[in-house]
Amino acid sequence: MKILNKLGLFTNKREAQGYVFVFPWIIGFLMFFIYPLIQSIRLSFSKITRITGFKMEFAGFGNYAKAFVWDINFVPMFLEVVKKTFINTPIIIVFSLIISVMLNKNIRFRTFFRGLFFLPVLLGTGFVMQQLLGQGVDQQAMDLSRGILLPQQALMYLGPKVHLVIQNFLNLITILLWKSGVQILLFLAGLQGISGSLYEAARCDSATEWTMFWKITVPMISPVTLLNIIYTLIDSFTDTSNPIVTYIIDVGIKNLQLEYGAAMGWIYFMFIFLLILLLFFIAKIFIYKTSDR
């Protein structure tokens, strides 16, 4: 009885202690997240009448209508960003998976390569990266390294059109490769988690490396793939070099159309939120759960 009582008391105490730990986050949540979020919703539905005291009056959906109907920049820019993201994300995921599978093999200089592939993350996406891209560093890098795998003559042989397509693709890939450092490391960590006995069993049944990749590696790594897709999406959507983000800031802060900036921000956020929600629903069907084993 005494023990039970103690246990009962204990869980209550535990609960209180749990709140102690989460308390700072709740304060931060209210101060740095919920309050500004509500303010920004309010702002997006209103019109600032006097900028000095932030006096505003209700304006309905005026700002949202403005974004879709009046503003000639917003919708095309938005679609452009969405299109780019949908092209880039699969490329990043596929390439980082290929690289990490190669690195996961028992090769020499493994630690060296792992450290190396993370290096461009240090460059960030800000001014430094813009600087380098401005000097055409991405193209030079690809041109030089392509020479080793695909000699110029072989490309010429395929004809100018194919040559151009390949070259454009490779140029695109360079920037994406530089952005995939975190994803490679996450995939590597996931690959380390797959137990070797699965591969051994498959080998005993004379499975080839190719089948093993598709039947063991891909399903086992699917939770990490989801994590990586979400990371990549968020990373590219919140990237400050993203044109729509720059546009929102320009309009909102530099032109002092705060309410319109907030409305655009909300349209943008709702889209990201719905996309990720959709992704979670799709993932529920396809993701392999360890508990289902």
Added chain:
Amino acid sequence: MELSRKITNVDYDQKIKLLKAKVGKKGYWTRSVYNLFVYVLLFDLGFVFLFPFLHMIVTSLKSPDDLIDTTVRWIPKMLFWRNYVTAADALNYFTYFKNSVLVTVLCIVGHILACSFIAYGFARFNFKGRDLLFMFVIITLLVPPQVIIMPLYIQYSKFRWMNTYLPLIMPTFFGFGLRGGLFIFIFRQFFLGLPKELENAALIDGCGFMRTYWRIILPISKSAILVSSVLSMIWHWNDSFEPVIYLSSPKKWLLPIVLPQMYETLKSMQIGDLMLEPIFFNEGVVMAGTFLVLFPLLVVYLILQHQFVEGIERTGLVE
């Protein structure tokens, strides 16, 4: 009896040897071709990843003559260290370096202390609304900072935090700041993987829950701390979006904001010293400046690189 067993044993051994040789020979060729392919591909890709840094360093050491000369690609005729002197002058490097280090270090400390503290609550305590709150942690990650930056701007100006480092530093102490939610997630995953026995033993010995966190949990979560610090460092050091908005006086600026301004400074210097030094402003100086900004980050990363990469595998981030 004895003899026959011996003979069969020998037979068996020989058979295995033969089999091994057969398989080994066949496997050897395919494997070595495959390995060669993998190595070539890896070195090729490695070069692509290393290229921006090589380009930066080589260009920053080129003299104006080498920059024009197209035959000089990788090895400058002489190491032109003056680029660095010019760039450091134009950047006012040491002042802004101090600012940047101050902000970055404080942000890292904030993130580590707050996020590990909060994550411990999420990982080890069962309280009402825990899962809902954790869902909100993830949602805070999804909201682009641009959506709430304008109300925050108004809020911080009411707090009189404008033109100070507080808007950058304070949120990190509450588990916010640049991707604070991600660090809470990392620490939670790590704590979930720790055995509970340690804490239970501490509890039996009369160790309070705060002390358990501070004295037992934090000291054994070195790998999670390292991973979070490195990521936090990279993102805070490179961030120019928030500082540009909150810091208006040039004295308070940080390195990533100063770098774009370097052009302007250099141009004005060029006009001023036109008679004495004809060529000041070129690609070499720009690359030297960029490298100077990146340099501290690079040094810290190269020192911690091995532990960082191992740490990501060990934190159980992906389980």
